[in-house]
Amino acid sequence: MISYAPLWKTMEHRGATTYTLQIMGGISSSTIRRLKAGESVSTNTLDALCKVLDCDLTDIVEYLPEQ
Template sequence: MGYCQYINIYIKIYINLYIFYIYKLIRYVAMIVYNKLWETLKRKKISQYKLIKTYHISTGQLDRLRKNENVSTYTLNQLCEILDCELSDIAEYIRNSDSKNIE
């Protein structure tokens, strides 16, 4: 086996270990989910259309909320004011060990 083959094997092993390490880190990441937002909107009888047209919440922000992605505290504050609710009525912190509750 030549020197280049040893290097290639070493690189493959290193990459696999790196991917495994990243996977382990991701497994323990906690997240904030916005499932309660949709329930609160329904309870307050405010549609997503009304959020967009009347309250000028962008479709991009709503898309990020639907996907449980990062949104600004400004947006969360606006939603709390519009819905006259607490942050806990629209967002919830879930540890990754509880990830089965996300969907």
């Protein structure tokens, strides 16, 4: 399963909010809701997050094997 836990840590470290993602990254509020719920998002969204937060993909997502 994919976890977005690193995203929230990266945002906190960078001082970014969901508003920052919406304004600077063009990420919709529905996509932010999907991220918060741990649902799938497009690779375009992941690309935009990396650009806005100036980070790598591993700073946004992590793979957690299902048990």
